[in-house]
Amino acid sequence: xxxxxFAYDDxxxxxxxxxxxxxxxxxxxxxxxxxxxxxxxxxxxxRPDRLVDLNRVxxxxxxxxxxxxxxxxxxxxxxxxxxxAEVAGGWPLLAQAACFVGHPQIRARGTVCGSVxxxxxxxxxxxxxxxxxxxxxxxxxxxxxxxxxxxxxxGYFTTALEPDELLVEIEVPAPPAGxxxxxxxxxxxxxxxxxxGAAAIxxxxxxxxxxxxxxxVPVRARAAEALLASGASFAEAADAAVAELGLAGEDADWRRxxxxxxxxxxxxxxxx
Amino acid sequence: xxxxxxxxxxxEDVRFLRGEATYLDDIExxxxxxxxxxxSPFAHAQLGAVDASAARRLPGVVAVLTGSDLDAExxxxxxxxxxxxxxxxxxxxxxxxxxxxxxxxxxxVAESRAVAEDAAELVNVDYEPLEPVLDPxxxxxxxxxxxxxxENALLRWSRVHGNVDGAxxxxxxxxxQSFHIPRLVAAPIETRGAIARRDxxxxxxxxxxxxxxxxxxLAQLGHSLRRDRDRLRVVVPDVGGAFGxxxxxxxxxxxxxxxxxxxxxxxxxxxxxxxxxxxxYQGRGLDADVELALASDGRILGLRAVLYADLGGYLYPTTxxxxxxxxxLLSGTYRIPAxxxxxxxxxxxxxxxxxxxxxxxxxxxxxxxxxxxxxxLELELDPIEVRRRNFVPPDAFPYETPLGWTYDSGSFExxxxxxxxxxxxxxxxxxxxxxxxxxxxxxIGVGMYVERAGGLWESAEVRLEPDGRVVVRTGSSPHxxxxxxxxxxxxxxxxxxxxxxxxxxxGDTREVPPGVGTFASRSVAMGGSALVTAARRLxxxxxxxxxxxxxxxxxxxxxxxxxxVEIDPxxxxxxxxxxxxxxxxxxxxNPLLAEGQVLGATVQGLxxxxxxxxxxxxxxxxxxxxxxxxxxxxxxxxxxxESRFVETPSPLNPLGSKGIGEGGAIATPAAVANAxxxxxxxxxxxxVDPPFTEAKLWRLLQGGAA
Numbered sequence: 001x002x003x004x005x006f007a008y009d010d011x012x013x014x015x016x017x018x019x020x021x022x023x024x025x026x027x028x029x030x031x032x033x034x035x036x037x038x039x040x041x042x043x044x045x046x047r048p049d050r051l052v053d054l055n056r057v058x059x060x061x062x063x064x065x066x067x068x069x070x071x072x073x074x075x076x077x078x079x080x081x082x083x084x085a086e087v088a089g090g091w092p093l094l095a096q097a098a099c100f101v102g103h104p105q106i107r108a109r110g111t112v113c114g115s116v117x118x119x120x121x122x123x124x125x126x127x128x129x130x131x132x133x134x135x136x137x138x139x140x141x142x143x144x145x146x147x148x149x150x151x152x153x154x155g156y157f158t159t160a161l162e163p164d165e166l167l168v169e170i171e172v173p174a175p176p177a178g179x180x181x182x183x184x185x186x187x188x189x190x191x192x193x194x195x196x197g198a199a200a201i202x203x204x205x206x207x208x209x210x211x212x213x214x215x216x217v218p219v220r221a222r223a224a225e226a227l228l229a230s231g232a233s234f235a236e237a238a239d240a241a242v243a244e245l246g247l248a249g250e251d252a253d254w255r256r257x258x259x260x261x262x263x264x265x266x267x268x269x270x271x272x
Numbered sequence: 273x274x275x276x277x278x279x280x281x282x283x284e285d286v287r288f289l290r291g292e293a294t295y296l297d298d299i300e301x302x303x304x305x306x307x308x309x310x311x312s313p314f315a316h317a318q319l320g321a322v323d324a325s326a327a328r329r330l331p332g333v334v335a336v337l338t339g340s341d342l343d344a345e346x347x348x349x350x351x352x353x354x355x356x357x358x359x360x361x362x363x364x365x366x367x368x369x370x371x372x373x374x375x376x377x378x379x380x381v382a383e384s385r386a387v388a389e390d391a392a393e394l395v396n397v398d399y400e401p402l403e404p405v406l407d408p409x410x411x412x413x414x415x416x417x418x419x420x421x422x423e424n425a426l427l428r429w430s431r432v433h434g435n436v437d438g439a440x441x442x443x444x445x446x447x448x449q450s451f452h453i454p455r456l457v458a459a460p461i462e463t464r465g466a467i468a469r470r471d472x473x474x475x476x477x478x479x480x481x482x483x484x485x486x487x488x489x490l491a492q493l494g495h496s497l498r499r500d501r502d503r504l505r506v507v508v509p510d511v512g513g514a515f516g517x518x519x520x521x522x523x524x525x526x527x528x529x530x531x532x533x534x535x536x537x538x539x540x541x542x543x544x545x546x547x548x549x550x551x552x553y554q555g556r557g558l559d560a561d562v563e564l565a566l567a568s569d570g571r572i573l574g575l576r577a578v579l580y581a582d583l584g585g586y587l588y589p590t591t592x593x594x595x596x597x598x599x600x601l602l603s604g605t606y607r608i609p610a611x612x613x614x615x616x617x618x619x620x621x622x623x624x625x626x627x628x629x630x631x632x633x634x635x636x637x638x639x640x641x642x643x644x645x646x647x648x649l650e651l652e653l654d655p656i657e658v659r660r661r662n663f664v665p666p667d668a669f670p671y672e673t674p675l676g677w678t679y680d681s682g683s684f685e686x687x688x689x690x691x692x693x694x695x696x697x698x699x700x701x702x703x704x705x706x707x708x709x710x711x712x713x714x715x716i717g718v719g720m721y722v723e724r725a726g727g728l729w730e731s732a733e734v735r736l737e738p739d740g741r742v743v744v745r746t747g748s749s750p751h752x753x754x755x756x757x758x759x760x761x762x763x764x765x766x767x768x769x770x771x772x773x774x775x776x777x778x779g780d781t782r783e784v785p786p787g788v789g790t791f792a793s794r795s796v797a798m799g800g801s802a803l804v805t806a807a808r809r810l811x812x813x814x815x816x817x818x819x820x821x822x823x824x825x826x827x828x829x830x831x832x833x834x835x836x837v838e839i840d841p842x843x844x845x846x847x848x849x850x851x852x853x854x855x856x857x858x859x860x861x862n863p864l865l866a867e868g869q870v871l872g873a874t875v876q877g878l879x880x881x882x883x884x885x886x887x888x889x890x891x892x893x894x895x896x897x898x899x900x901x902x903x904x905x906x907x908x909x910x911x912x913x914e915s916r917f918v919e920t921p922s923p924l925n926p927l928g929s930k931g932i933g934e935g936g937a938i939a940t941p942a943a944v945a946n947a948x949x950x951x952x953x954x955x956x957x958x959x960v961d962p963p964f965t966e967a968k969l970w971r972l973l974q975g976g977a978a
Contacts, residue, residue: 001544002386043546043898044393186843186966188883190908193900195966254844254967261842 003041007050014059014139014168020052022141022164028052030166032075035102035110036118060168065090070172078107078115078125090174093181093199097128100183103191113167116152119159122194122213126153128183129170130218131199131210137169146171153217179203182269184262185212196258198241200266205229207237207267214245214259221263234271238264275761275771276927279864283771284756293510296465296482297542304467305334307528307541308388310378310395311550312370315621315892316405316417319368320398322378327394332387336395337379337531339365344530347523348495350589352596355429355615358421362586362624364496364526370399371417371585372623373893374550379527381539404621404892408580409559411618417585418619426583427592427617429599433674434610439574443565447646452961453635455557455582455886456879457902458628462512463543464552466525468532478505479529481521484514485749485789486781489521492589496526497533501781508779511751515876516627517552518751519791520588524551549897553591554886555628557582558598558635564643565610570651570658574610577602577639581617584624591624592617597632597724600675604640605684605720605830606662611674621892627791629876630937637721641942642959645717645949649958655946656692656718660685670923677724679828681930683920684720687832687854691718694916695834695852704836708954713839713973715951718832719942725793725931726827726924731785732802734763734810735817742769745777747787748799753933754865755795761861762800762927766807785819793931796861797827801925808926827922829930831855833874833939837947844970848878848911848944856918858930863917869932870915877940879905881948885963 007026011017021028029048031037032055040046054060054074061075065086072081081087081098088095101107101115101124115125116136130149138145138161152159161167175181185197197212207228209221221241228237242260249255287293310322324336346361366377378395382388405414405424412423440446466481477499483489486506494504511518528541543552558581565574581595599613644662648655663684664671671679700716707714731747744763748755755778760771777783788798805820834852839845853870860866883903887895896902921928941962948964949957957972 001546002389004390005386044389186845188903190906192903251967254970257970258843258966 001042004044004047006048008053009050010053010056012056014057017052017054017057018139018141018166021166023050026050028163030054032114033077033110035106036114068174072112072170072172074111074113074166074168076112078110078112081112082107091132091172093128093132093175093183093201096181096183097124097199100124100185100194113170116170117159117161117167119153119157121156121215121217124183124185124194124197124212127197127210127212127218128199129172130220131201131208132172132175135171136167137171138165139168140165149218149220155216175201176203176206180270182266184266184269186258186262196255196262198259198262198266200270202267202270205231209241209263209266211241211259211263219245234264234267237267275764276861278761278862280757280761280771280862282754282757282865284754295462295510295512296467296480299467299480299509301467301469301538304538304540305381305383306385306388307531307539308380308385308392309376309524310380310392310397312366312373312375312377312399314370314399314401315373316402317370317399318402319366319370319377320400323396324378327380327391330387330391330394332383333391334381334537335535336391337534338377339363339367342527342530342534344496344526345498346496347492347521347526348589349587350592352429352592354431355427355592355596357587357592358418358426360418360421360426360587360619362523362588364523364530371621374623375585376524376527376551379531381531381535406620406888406892408582408616408618408620411620412616417621421619424619425616426587426619427581427595427615429596430614431599431675432612436574436576436610436612439610440565440576443573444568445566445650446563447566447643447650448561448563449643449646449959451560451562451639453556453558453638454963455625456555456628456884457549457886458515458517458552458555459548459904460513460515460517463545463548464518464522464525465542466528467538467540468529469538470533470536475503476505477503477529477533478507479525480507480509481525482511483508483518483521484751484791485787486779487747487787487789488519489525490781492521493526493529497530506781508749514751515629516555516631516791519627520590522552545899546897549902550894551623553588553624553626555625556635557625558595560639562639562643564647566647566651568651570647570653570661572606572608572647572662575602575608577613579613579615581615582620582622582625583617584620584622586624588624588626590626594625594627594632598635600677601633601636601722601724602640603673603675604636605664605722606640607664608674613675622888629873630934633721633723633934633938634877634880634941637719637938637942638945641719642945645946646959656688659688659718659720677826679722680825680922680924681858681920682828682830683856683918684830687830687856687918688720690916690918691832691834691852691854694854694914695850697834700836713841713951715837715947715949717835717943717946717950719939719946720832721830721935721939721942723793723829723931723934723938724826725829726797726824727792727794728788728798729821729823730798730802731787731819731821732799732806733785733817733819734803734806740773742767742774743777744774744803745784746799746803747784747789748795749778749790751790753790753795758796758861758865759800759803762803763807766804767811793829793933796927797922797925797929797931798822798824800861800927800929804926824924827858827924827930829855829857829932829935831935831939833943835940835943835947837944837951839951839969839973841973844966844973846882846948846964846969848881850911851913851940851943853913853915853936854918855932855935856920857932857935858922859919859928860917861927861929866917866932867915870936871913873934873936874913874940875905875910877937878910878944880941881944881962881964882909883963
């Protein structure tokens with residue numbers, strides 16, 4: 001279980017990293033926490049020509065509040081979300097979601113931006129960030145752009161990031177004042193990959209929900225949100241949240257029931 | 273004061289916890305090369321040409337070897353009493369055909385493992401795929417895996433005792449049930465591996481391997497490489513878990529040993545996790561049809577069973593042992609006058625099966641204990657009462673079962689009473705009924721077990737050193753059991769010394785006398801008794817050293833487990849709320865370590881109930897081939913586990929010990945399966961096969977078929 005050979009760079013500056021990513025003659029991958037990439041390398045499922053290791057680009061290692069927004073730099077770890085007083089106070093959903101990411105060792109190394117760029121629909125943080133209307137700041141030698149979750153996540157393990165682009169920061173606006181939040185998920189064992197999950201932010205009849213492992217991308221349950229706003233019950237909203245999901249496979253009936261149950265529990269917990 | 277019976281903490285843990293243990297991968301030798309295997313992507317295929325020219329050209333590659341390059345015979349096949357086994361030993365590297373996905377076809381030897389893996393990818397193998405054979409129930413009419421093994425029958429065995437047809441004709445009721453017990457992966461933290469080096473002086477081949485003992489590797493490699501004890505030495509370093517999976521040497525170990533001879537260089541192979549899933553032998557894998565003939569008062573008049581064992585592509589030396597043990601223990605703790613049991617051990621295009629903690633006994637306990645609960649359901653009797661009416665009584669020992677083994681000792685009803693008291697059965701039943709009235713899905717289950725342990729023989733040497741140390745050489749061999757602690761306790765009592773003065777030597781065929789090893793929960797009963805015998809000889813002779821070879825018939829540990837479960841109707845999730853465990857392992861040398869064995873075995877039993885299942889797809893590919901797909905329980909999933917011991921001494925050895933290593937893995941699935949069936953009974957569900965996964969239980973609660 002050894003990776004195929006690759007070239008390796010560990011730049012100190014962001015510009016240097018972006019220049020390396022822009023090499024057109026090579027398949028270049030970014031290494032940050034390595035919690036998804038390194039297993040893929042060892043299984044030889046990923047075989048990049050070159051790795052650009054961001055860990056020495058110190059300017060990317062931040063997690064800070066600026067006014068009403070939280071800024072998560074490319075080297076902020078899951079554990080930073082778990083431990084931050086700012087996050088606990090202003091964006092509790094992120095801390096609630098981060099607790100479900102693997103085990104402490106994984107959270108100590110894995111990065112928030114890395115999880116987003118990996119785009120596993122069963123990952124916790126992309127779902128929480130979708131519920132929070134996060135904005136994703138992308139840089140390349142060609143310039144920069146900002147994407148929403150809907151624009152960024154295109155499919156299973158697929159994002160709108162071009163090969164030369166780096167997700168440098170996630171900007172998270174503050175949730176509605178007075179809102180509660182909850183993140184619930186179902187995995188076979190503690191720390192295992194989730195089979196289903198739901199994030200909810202609720203302030204009275206105003207609520208936002210996103211579903212985990214419910215499709216190829218994090219699924220924002222907008223129809224259910226609209227129903228709640230017009231006075232529907234949590235149970236009716238939970239029905240609506242799973243009604244349109246294109247679930248397939250032998251366990252689709254159970255997964256739909258499971259997702260409905262988790263949406264309901266997340267709403268009850270967030271609204272309580 | 274005696275040391276035996278005291279909870280002495282494990283002294284070996286200091287070494288392990290400080291990272292000072294020496295596992296196979298920690299060993300360094302000058303000029304050591306690394307091996308990697310080219311493995312079949314097909315479950316069943318004719319093997320054509322192997323083109324390794326590109327691989328050989330890769331810098332750092334020393335050799336690429338195929339089956340015809342190695343001077344080695346297939347590993348030996350092991351039989352079972354009264355059984356007929358096919359001559360289908362595992363080849364060292366595949367010849368002409370591959371019979372499971374992951375079977376080793378070629379061995380690459382290179383300067384590093386990374387280069388060896390690069391080269392393995394460059395080896396081009398021609399395969400002509402054949403139809404996979406997956407179901408042991410229909411394997412007899414499937415394409416043959418081995419031309420000379422008719423009906424794919426790797427093992428046939430049957431036994432009839434008493435008037436079975438008469439018992440069924442006279443029965444008030446007959447209950448029958450079909451079972452599927454899936455394959456499991458042992459998944460020790462340290463995977464398998466070996467280092468082989470041939471010393472040209474004297475032509476001695478030394479093989480270091482991660483194994484349960486050095487003796488069976490010595491015999492198996494000796495057979496395969498045609499080397500006697502004088503030209504072969506096996507050394508077992510510290511071992512990071514085995515659970516049965518390192519009892520027989522893997523074909524890969526023999527390949528590395530043969531390659532070291534062929535090439536004249538030292539070679540290491542450390543199995544990676546993917547290889548461990550694909551090619552380390554798996555446990556369980558049994559289908560069964562069982563019937564009980566019953567009198568109206570719940571007495572069992574007769575038992576009929578056909579077992580279809582999913583044995584895989586070849587027979588490892590111990591492959592036949594598990595189904596044979598299942599068959600021999602099918603009467604469990606009960607007196608059953610008439611039995612008929614048959615085994616069809618099927619060749620299937622999967623990795624072979626072999627012993628995994630419990631090794632046939634968990635299957636036996638699950639089958640008979642589920643059948644007793646089904647009998648109680650049929651007759652509308654209390655399942656606990658049905659057990660009482662059928663137990664082998666305490667005055668019947670030694671008791672020869674209808675299947676032919678002789679239980680040395682046991683107090684089955686006392687174990688049952690003890691577990692009911694420990695678990696507070698009356699309170700549990702009240703709580704269950706109250707929970708059900710609230711709409712919750714709760715069940716209680718009991719599982720009895722009998723565990724064949726000990727048997728054969730074991731060796732020991734005890735020597736008094738001038739500096740006061742007592743050096744003990746044992747044929748037994750630890751891989752997590754705590755021999756250094758318990759064996760020192762045993763010797764300390766016999767010689768009147770402090771356990772700290774006792775030094776244990778094991779695991780090297782040059783250093784220790786020939787022995788048998790550590791499996792079947794036999795270390796204390798056999799290895800410990802050999803120590804007692806040697807120490808007593810030493811005392812009697814007044815000399816400085818003595819040795820012993822202790823022989824004994826089988827001993828039978830037993831016990832009773834009680835499990836409470838609750839199913840979440842919203843998700844289907846099964847929660848095991850509590851397990852009460854009563855084990856009768858005879859005399860307990862160290863209660864602390866014994867409880868550790870109970871806890872560890874119970875957790876593995878729970879894993880089998882909750883999440884573990886090796887799943888092959890219709891092409892014979894293992895779908896659960898990594899820890900991302902095959903779950904192991906974590907501490908977060910564990911219920912409260914309460915353990916107590918009943919000590920009915922065995923008359924067959926001086927310690928009076930039986931075995932403690934596997935009871936939890938044997939009885940827990942039976943107790944949980946009964947609890948799950950109890951929980952689902954109000955929904956009209958009669959039986960569910962393990963594992964009790966969410967989707968399966970949720971569907972049953974919706975009124976559908978599992």
